[in-house]
Amino acid sequence: MRRLGAIVAVLLFALTTLPAGGAPGDLGVAPGIGIRSTGPGRTVEESVTVVNLSEDDFSVTGSLTDVVVDEKGTFSTVDHGSGLPSAAAWGVVDPATFVLPRGHTQTVKLSFTPPKTTVGGGYYTAARFTGQSGRGTTTSATHAVLLEVAGNALLRAAKIASLSAPERSFGSTIPVSLTLENTGNVYAVAQGRLVVRDQFSRVTAELDIGRTPVVPGTRRVLRINAPPPLIPGRVRVKVELGFGLGVPEDAASTTVYAVAWWHLAAAAVLLLVLIRFIVGLVRGRLGHLRLGHLRLGHLRLGHIRLGHRPPELRRHRCPWRLRASARPPCSTTRTSRRAGSRTTSRRRTLTRSRCGLSRE
Structure with a gap:
């Protein structure tokens, strides 16, 4: 059961923990930053977990150092007196040294007791854990601590x-x-x-x-x-x-x-669709005009053909037009039939023609 818990802890650290410098390494610590508050003369504690992510066993040493921070929020260790207001002298690391086999974790307790004369404000330090393997390789991980000490001089802004x-x-x-x-x-x-x-x-x-x-x-x-x-x-x-x-x-x-890029892609697609629509509309109108022109010519030709008058009628102004399926309105018909005859003879005579002509 303990081995299963250790494996789960190793996986969690591998996914969520970054050592000092922000790059994956063989030694990890969680959480990365600790935020605590206390008063002068009062002790405050914090627990961190150190994990061995390598294939080697490490001999680990823990210590407290001064820190600086950059605009990205990354804390880095520096020499004593060259960083932010320090709380390193008030702290204790327990245990300070321990052996950490590969795939195992170790819980470390950090405690800080500011002196009673400490002025209210913010103080900072980092717990630095350095591991050394049997082959001589060295790796490290850092846990930053932000400590607030209460007092009349405390200014939040x-x-x-x-x-x-x-x-x-x-x-x-x-x-x-x-x-x-x-x-x-x-x-x-x-x-x-x-x-x-x-x-x-x-x-x-x-x-x-x-x-x-x-x-x-x-x-x-x-x-x-x-x-x-x-x-x-x-x-x-x-x-x-x-x-x-x-x-x-x-x-x-x-x-x-x-x-967005997909806005530009959507606009390009709409533009192509619009261009295709306009081209199709123009082609359709041109085809319609061409078809109408042909129909107009056909009607014009038909009008000339249907409106053609016989030579003998050209010198007269006849208001009607001869049609193959219609009988002239200015003609009369006389019909005679013989009794018992199978055929019927018709004689059409143009009489009393308004045009003044007669045809036998």
Whole structure:
């Protein structure tokens, strides 16, 4: 059962733990940062877990050192007196040395007792664990500690220094840069959300900003990739943050014109469809005009053919037109039949013609 627990712990550390420097290594520690508060003369404790991720057994030594932090929030160990206000002299690592076989973990207790004369403010240190294998290889991992000591001189002050984004954003995300500043004498922990609104003021995305320590004297820069809205155009990005007890909330916003790659692809498809529609419409109209022209010519030819008069009628102005299926309106018919005859003879005579002609 203990071996199964050790295997699970190793897997969790392999997935979630990064050693000092931010690169995967043979030795890991969790959590990466510890945040504690106490008063002068009072002891505060914290437990961390060290894990061996290598194929070798390590002899591990733990110690407390001074630290510095960069704008990305990465803590690095430095020589004594060259870093942030230090709490290294107040702390104890227990156990300070231990053997850590491969695939195993070790729980280490850190305790800090500030002197009674300590001025209120923020103090910082790092527990550095160095492992040495039997082959002579060395690896290390760091756990940063942020310690708040209560007192009348304690000053909490943090804010959003700037929020920026490019005026025009083309891509699958909107790159947002958020800069935080601490003007007090103790660390602050920022936490909040980022909201994206489209040109119709509708909320299209909302991202959580997790707990982010902000140390006095060093600006903290966060890079956030916000998703663009479905409709391309002007986008408003707003950040709302809280900095803990005693610090007012702060907010900032910026405007950007955002177009995603799939917006461009959709516009290209619509343009092609529109071009095909226009081409088809033009071809259809040209074909219709051509067909109408042929029909017009056919009617014109038919009119000439049907309107042709016999030579003997050309010199007269006859108001009617001869048709093969119609009898002239200006003619009369006389019919004589013989009794018992199977055939019927008809004589059509044009008499009293309005044209003044007669045909026998």
